[in-house]
Amino acid sequence: MLEGVVIAVVTPMSKNGGRVDFEAIPPYVDFLVEKGVNGLFVNGTTSEGLLLSIDERRRVLEAFLRAASGRVKVIAHCGATRLKEVLALVEHAQKSGADGVGIVTPFYYRIGEKEMENFYAKIGEKFHDIPIYLYNIPSLTNNWITPQIATNLHEKYSNIMGVKDSSGNFSHVLSLINDTPDDFSVLTGYDRAFASVLFAGGKGCVSGPATVFPEFFVKVWKSFKAGKYSQAKEYQRKLTKLSLALGDGASIPLLKAALEWRGVKVGGVRTPLLDLEEDEARIYKERISKVLKEVGLKWKI
Known part of the structure; x- marks a missing residue:
């Protein structure tokens, strides 16, 4: 079961985002592993996954x-507009040795609970031997995974075993934790609630800002696991300051710029995204630098 600090990774690219920079991936992964993270969430929102071709997603x-x-x-995030592509990506992930897959809800079209369950059922019916995590991010999809949907799917397909909830709605996260089976895993994409979600029975986080500053995420997790709850709360306060300085991870160009400032080469972003302008980058770096002094971290790794 997935738990702890899972990084929503970015995809290293050339300066203009035209091609994936595969050579930059190993040192980037080394940086994260050496910081003590527990997992990597690849080809998701922060990875610009939906801006990559299916072939690029496989290779990444x-x-x-x-x-x-x-x-x-x-x-491996395997969400896509068409079910056929989702199934092809899940099959590839399984054959490639991924530890599990995450699948975002259908998006663009608003759908009901019956349609939502039918969508995931078609995946669960075909794949039984790989852990499947639902991915709830209604701010981008306009569709919600409710506790009832999650429960129904988990009871029918035991390998649909968890959810990454990026709703930013703490009440909804609590409902997912409290109103689903005990063996259903809930991870939050809401950084400010990481420690609170752990205390409530959640299993971890999947975070974009953690790709830049994994240190305090790891400290929160390790403190919680050791039963040092006051320490976990203190680290959470520092984590929250850093996440806020990074705009809660909403800007992929900012995440990539901040990684470059840490000495991790990840390049530019793909159209329609745009790299930060020089003045914008300077303001952000000054703001984040001030927070780093407050929490006792340095830019360089």
Whole structure:
């Protein structure tokens, strides 16, 4: 079962985002593994996964799996507009040795609970031997995974075993934890609630800002596991300051710029995204630098 600090990785690219920079993936993964993270979530939102071709997504997953080399778990995001592509990506992830897959809800079209369950059922019916994690991010999809949907799917397909919830709604996260079976895993994509979610029975986080500053995420997790709850709360306060300075991970160009400032080469972003302008980058770096002094971290790794 997936737990702890799972990094929503970015995809290293050329300066203009035109091609994936596969050579930059191993040192990037080494940086994260050496910081003590538990897993990598590849080809998701932060990875610009939906801006990559299906072939690029396959090759990116393979590159992260090689770089990780079994040191941490690797989860492949396999969400796509068409079910046929989802199934093809899950099949590839399974054959490639991924530790599990994450699948975002259908998006663009608003759908009901029956349609949502039918969508995931078609995946669960075909794949039985790989862990499947639902991915709830309604701010981008306009569709919600409710506790009832999660429960129904888990009871029918035991390998649909968890959810990554990026709703930013703490009440909804609590409902997913409290109103689903005990063996159903809930991970939050809401950084500010990481420690609170752990205290409530959640299993971990999947975070974009953690790709830049994994240190306090790891400290929160290790403190919680050791039963040092006051210490976990203190680390959470520092984590929250850093996440806020990074805009809660909403800007992929900012995440990539901040990684470059840490000395991790990840390049530019793909259209329609745009790299930060010079003045914008300067303001962000000054703001984050001030927070780093407050929490006792340095830019360089």
